[in-house]
Amino acid sequence: MALIVQKFGGTSVGSIDRIRNVARRALATAAQGHEVVVIVSAMSGETNRLLKLAHEVTQIPDAREMDVIAATGEQVSAALCAMAIQAEGGKARSLLGHQVKILTDGAFTKARIKAIEGSKIFSTVKKGAIAVVAGFQGVDENGDITTLGRGGSDTTAVAVAAAIGADACEIFTDVDGVYTTDPNVCPSARKISKISYEEMLELASLGAKVLQIRSVEIAMKYGVPVHVRSSFSDAEGTWVTKEDQSLEDVVVTGVAYDKNEARVVVTGVEDKPGIVAELFGAIAEKNVSVDMIIQSPAIASGPNGAGEGRTDVAFTVLKTDLARAKPFIDEVARSLEATSVRYDEGIAKVSIVGLGMRSHAGVAAKMFRILAKEGINISAISTSEIKVSCLVADKYTELAVRALHDGFGLSDAV
Incomplete structure (x- = not known):
């Protein structure tokens, strides 16, 4: 008997029929003798509908009240899933973030989990019932409802799995695993059977939408095996796990892209110690994350x-x-x-990721040659041990992704 956490995303609970499918899946796992904890997102499109209502009331809604509104989507899903399990003859109990209790910091709309009290989950499954937990939400030390940001139900699922010592965390979604790149952009993309935490962490941070970045961080920290698979198929998906030699042999594992990037250029600031710290300190105080940074001598200004x-x-x-x-x-x-501040929203970040970069020279140079061959100019570059990212004009995003995917042979079967 194993303790299994199963997370179902918005499309997986997007209708009553799909909620019934979730109930049947959870019951089938329980019928195999396992203890089951289900984490659910809001029904597909529901969070957007709720946030739209808030913006109809006021142009810049209060963050605390936004969380109060947004959290109701998962509350509905949890109750409906529990009811569906009961209707199928099973036992289930829904639990909200404050009931579990999922304790977070007070950063509304993008809170981070500080601790999880798993006693109610344990007491539920020990009674032979399936615990259905509302994802995406928690409660801060003041008792205020908080939410974890987009994709936060993934974070809830992995954090709960870590807190209760689950044997595996299954992430059920509308795709059947992690692909070498977005199949909608590159039809030759293929499913990866196994990927390391480090690679998945980079891909998630660089725009891959399959898993939320904090969920991967937690999985890596606590060694939670994560299985990404389809809600609509019994096929094996992608296992996200510890690295091994077979994973290190692959130079580039995947290509990611992110169009949700804007470039800011602050020109003509004084070139002395402390200036950059003051600039980015002010940005950090407002809880805004900064990605690629380049400092260069000012153009005559x-x-x-x-x-x-x-x-x-x-x-x-x-x-x-x-x-x-x-x-x-x-x-x-x-x-x-400063002389001026310029903003550019017409950019995108394209990246390659792979453990094999640690031991193979010339990967970045090859990436630059592939982009140059397609006439794609690079305006910024950032690297880590296992990734290289380039900032390009957003109109070239799809072309860059396809060129890099083919250039590094990712279409070839492994």
Whole structure:
């Protein structure tokens, strides 16, 4: 007998028929002698509907109240799934974030889990019932409802699996596993049977939508085996697990892209210690994440055309954060006596990821040659041990992805 956590995303619970399918899947796993905990997202499109209502009331809704609204989507799903399991002759009990209890920090709309009290989950499954837990939500130390950000139900699922010592966490979704790239962009993309935590973490951070990044971080930290698979098929999916020699032999595992990036260029700030710290400190205080950063000598920008002693700082933020970030970026730029601030939303980040990069030279150079052959200009580059990312014009995103996928032989069967 194993303790299994099963997470079902929005499309998997997108209708009453699909909720019944979730109930049957959970009951089938329980019938094999396993203890089952189900984590559910809101029904497909429901969160967007709820947030749209908030924006109809006010242009910039209060973050605390946004979480109160958004959390109701998962509450509905949890109750309906519990009812569906009961209707199929099984035993089930729904549990919300504050009932579990999933304790988070107070960063509304993007809270982070601090601790999980698993006693109610244990007491439920020990009674032979399936615990149906609302994903995406928690409660802070003040008792306020919080949400974990987009894809937060993945984080809930893996965090619950870690907290209760589950043997595996199954992520059921509308795709049948992790692919070498987005099949909608590159038809030759193929399913990966096994991928390391490190590679999945990079792919998730670089735009791959299959798993939310924090869920992978938690899985890696606590060694939770994660199985990404389809809600609509019994086929084996992709196992996200510890790295081994077979995974290290593959130079490039996947290609990711992210169009939710905006470039900010703060020009002509004084080139002295502490200036960059002040700029990014102000941004961090507003809970806005910064990605790629480039600092370079300022282009001639002074009253006499001289940029001496000045520097330009370019960085990227999420487009979804840009409207909120612009006012305080402009404010700190003025306080630093910057010449100007420019914003560019017409960019995208394209990346390659693979454990094999650690032991193979020339991977980045090959990536640059492939993009150059397609006439794609690179405006920024960032690297880690197992990834290389390039900033390109967003109109070239799909072309870049296909070229890199084919150029590194990812279409070939393994």
